[in-house]
Amino acid sequence: MLKPFHPPQRILLGPGPSNVEPRVLQAMLAPLLGHMDPVYFSCMDQLQELLRAVFETSNRVTFSISGTGGAGMEACLANLVEEDEEVVVCVNGFFGQRMAEMAARWGARVVRVEAEWGSPFDMQQVREAFKKSSGRIVTMVHAETSTGMRNPIEELKSLRDVRDAILVVDSVTSLGAHPVGVDRNGIDASYACSQKGIGAPPGLAPVTFSERALEKIRARRKPPRTWYLDVQILDKYWNPERVYHHTAPALMNYALREALMIILEEGLENRWQRHERNSRAFVAGVESLGMEMLVAPEHRLWSLNTVRIPPGVDDAAVRNRLLVQHNIEIGSGFGVLKGKIWRVGLMGTNSNENIVLLLLAALRSALEG
């Protein structure tokens, strides 16, 4: 017989999940409801309103996918991409790369616009690629979790001068920590996750689709293969028709609702500023320890901070000391940045001054060995 599971109380400062506030955990303990219960429907309605506020959108089709951020990415691409359609995918990190691979799986002929991992895109190049391509979809990762790079989603809108672009933005590591501004930035589809800037446990993917995106989806020659992530039939459950699709993960949605309420109580602007302030404090500390950030200041994420590992320092040994001696998780680099950077998440409740002070002290100690 197995023993009860009593994991250590980690301070989660990796790329996510981040720690969850007690209020959010408590929300999961509200009585479980069935997915066709009128009281649950009211929870869904509220959840949609809250998600619209945080995405900064009036999109009717805004809800949570019953899966993690990757399911959100798949929901956007599987529904929007049609067989043999050209899709311009901006790639300057692992998640841009994943979008390219996933779009190809769903039938796209992918036109990649690439930059080095951790370097900004040449937006003129994005524009040229879109001009030359025969498709409408352009995708960009807002917050590239693999590099700590913030990409300029606010510049995508100008592609509409060229043609009727459908803009797909990954906001997994930005939503709740950085302004995403779906409507303001003309974004047609975006997906996020529950466990980073939002501050809920992992398991859900908020998504939003503009009317333009839905028009494209409704005009598909064939429905997408996926049934679980088919946005049109999911919408029939989330909208007042309430056509049964799947059994909602109700407790996860309770948690997400509570986390979104906490965000709006704090205020979006205040929350973004807090993330910026604590990121700057962390960077100052890192630099005072004689280390450097990977990304240039003007492109840095506040939610995910990437530190160059100093020459001669044993990556795994430092991370292991942080984990074992301090119960602090930070992330390793991957892909071309494996062994070269640490990825430090300061997200949601963990974007706070005491966490920054503790982390810097623990990091100093771990570096000394």
Next chain:
Amino acid sequence: MLKPFHPPQRILLGPGPSNVEPRVLQAMLAPLLGHMDPVYFSCMDQLQELLRAVFETSNRVTFSISGTGGAGMEACLANLVEEDEEVVVCVNGFFGQRMAEMAARWGARVVRVEAEWGSPFDMQQVREAFKKSSGRIVTMVHAETSTGMRNPIEELKSLRDVRDAILVVDSVTSLGAHPVGVDRNGIDASYACSQKGIGAPPGLAPVTFSERALEKIRARRKPPRTWYLDVQILDKYWNPERVYHHTAPALMNYALREALMIILEEGLENRWQRHERNSRAFVAGVESLGMEMLVAPEHRLWSLNTVRIPPGVDDAAVRNRLLVQHNIEIGSGFGVLKGKIWRVGLMGTNSNENIVLLLLAALRSALEG
């Protein structure tokens, strides 16, 4: 500003979710771990062992999909079905129908073997259809949640006399309540859910794949379109390679682990007998109220009990009285059985004598109006 969400404490006797034991809810409050934390890996290993025990299998590839039961269905079909392959789908209810539709989405030429909703299959007809078909896959819903029918999955194995069949079984409403016996019954792929016989909250789909199923998947001409549900890359995260795929819904998996431990502490045989005993008690009560069951005794599910609505009784009014006056949820019929049956779940912790007594008393009162 929204108020805190305080839903009523329902007694969930519909088709699922069922109520969750406090021990399982408490398990969700264990400290959150990152998806690459070695302590979380140990939780995953234990979860796999527990799932193997409950599925009654030694299949290495046995884990939880980070989505609901429908994602489990999609994981099985999307990985196993290849373009233009004939697939024999047994349909005698809504979920058989859903398997047919989903298999078609994933490229199958579906050969349906049908029986009336609530009636048994002619297994000779299944055999003939398989003989005539050019494919290897045969699918059957073990516990048809739309009708309360238990289908004879133990008879599928004999199809191997005909050809090298790949047997896909939906155990969503049976696992944890009825014996599924994956290895004993020669099942090659099966998917379930967390929120019915298992007794965890909704949000996860246990799946298991035999070596034969994996051979077929490895021999695909093209990978399945779905990335989120690609079993081969999911396996790389669940097996000791631990290649990152998605951020695990850790708290949901803690809950599933605890619910599975409760099952094994009770013992599978004891648990099945308990579900049978309480179903029989409920049926006796229903009949003493002058009502009839939809399904013949030898084909009845214990987990999901379908009662014919007596002539002249207002379906919605009775269900509404149960919900509003007694906080009891039961399920309505759907499809061809809409307005004709009630679906009463006695699953997991809710399969108990007091629940049966209460439900019968409340039903009697609700019928009197």
